[in-house]
Amino acid sequence: GAGVSQTPSNKVTEKGKYVELRCDPISGHTALYWYRQSLGQGPEFLIYFQGTGAADDSGLPNDRFFAVRPEGSVSTLKIQRTERGDSAVYLCASRSGPSHSPLHFGNGTRLTVT
Amino acid sequence: GENVEQHPSTLSVQEGDSAVIKCTYSDSASNYFPWYKQELGKRPQLIIDIRSNVGEKKDQRIAVTLNKTAKHFSLHITETQPEDSAVYFCAATPNSGNTPLVFGKGTRLSVIA
Numbered sequence: 712g713a714g715v716s717q718t719p720s721n722k723v724t725e726k727g728k729y730v731e732l733r734c735d736p737i738s739g740h741t742a743l744y745w746y747r748q749s750l751g752q753g754p755e756f757l758i759y760f761q762g763t764g765a766a767d768d769s770g771l772p773n774d775r776f777f778a779v780r781p782e783g784s785v786s787t788l789k790i791q792r793t794e795r796g797d798s799a800v801y802l803c804a805s806r807s808g809p810s811h812s813p814l815h816f817g818n819g820t821r822l823t824v825t
Numbered sequence: 826g827e828n829v830e831q832h833p834s835t836l837s838v839q840e841g842d843s844a845v846i847k848c849t850y851s852d853s854a855s856n857y858f859p860w861y862k863q864e865l866g867k868r869p870q871l872i873i874d875i876r877s878n879v880g881e882k883k884d885q886r887i888a889v890t891l892n893k894t895a896k897h898f899s900l901h902i903t904e905t906q907p908e909d910s911a912v913y914f915c916a917a918t919p920n921s922g923n924t925p926l927v928f929g930k931g932t933r934l935s936v937i938a
Contacts, residue, residue, distance in 0.1 A: 715868075742923040753831075753914050753928035754869065761923060770925070802868070806923065814859070814926060816868040 713737070715817035717803050723823045724793055732788040732820045734803030740815075741808040743786050745778055748800045748819070760786060793824045827852040829917050831929030838905050839937055846932045848915035849897045855917040858891060858898045859926065863912045872913075873900070905936045 716735040724730050736743050742761055746754035756770040760780040768778075775793075780786040790797055800819040806812045828851040838844050850858075856877035861869035875882045875889045875898065882889050886905075891898040898917075902909055912933050916926040 744925055746928075751931070753829075753916075753930045754926075756925040756927065759923065759925050766923070767925060808923070813871050813874070816861075816870070818868045 715803055715805055715815050717801075717817035717820050719820055720818065721821045721823075723825060726793060726795060726824055728793050728824075730790050730793060730822065732790075732801050732803075732822070734786045734788070734805075734817060736784065736786070736803070736805030737807075737815055738784075739807065740805035741783070742806045743780060744804045744806075744814070745786070745788050746802040746804065748802055750799075754802055757788070790822075793822075795824045798822055798824045827855055827917055827919070827927040829915060829927050829929040831915050831932060833932060834930065835933045835935070837935045837937060840905060840907060842905055844900075844902045844905055844909070844934055844936075846900045846913055846915070846934070847897060848899070848917075848929050849895075850917040850927075851896065852917070852919060853896065854919040856893075857918050858889070859916050860887075860889060860900050861914045861916065861928075863914065863931075865911075869914060902934075905934075907936050907938050910934055910936045 718733045744759040745757040748754045758768040763783045775791045778788045802819045804814045804816045831848045859874035862872045863869040888901045912931045914931045915929045918926045
């Protein structure tokens with residue numbers, strides 16, 4: 712079936728603006744993760760959902776970042792009052808649920824804050 | 826929490842030679858260790874993984890070894906080909922539910938034809 716889908720693929724916004732990044736996981740995958748990848752770095756964990764609830768949000772850098780998954784499928788990462796340091800590729804990933812089933816990544820959203 | 830260190834950051838090899846990438850981890854509770862390959866502008870893709878109940882796993886030209894005592898694991902690619910050129914990431918996580926993976930900073934592998 713279809714893989715993890717992320718939209719938009721690219722987003723350019725001005726400093727101070729609000730942005731929403733969307734992730735559509737593989738159908739039936741109960742666990743959904745958001746990571747951030749800066750140039751030349753590995754993916755950095757932000758938050759993960761088990762079903763509708765955020766099971767671990769310890770990676771969110773500050774209260775400008777928030778994510779939801781209201782129906783246990785699509786998730787939206789929301790960033791308020793964007794800063795230039797928020798520029799990165801935001802990766803979404805999902806897995807089917809059993810511990811250590813493979814993690815499948817989307818192509819990411821490249822966010823540029825000018 | 827877990828901390829994963831990866832070396833080297835860049836690696837160049839001649840086509841046909843072997844490449845080895847090494848990672849260390851800090852959390853003795855970690856027992857799942859996947860490796861991801863990321864080509865330029867593309868998503869990370871799982872290429873091989875190992876669990877702590879085995880010391881080595883092989884899949885064609887790729888192998889991973891794990892030393893739990895020393896808390897390090899390595900990726901070995903034999904008979905390298907130009908299409909192996911990419912950034913490789915190691916990761917680790919404890920075996921507890923869907924605990925997030927912690928990634929290393931990556932190794933940029935260049936295979937020179």
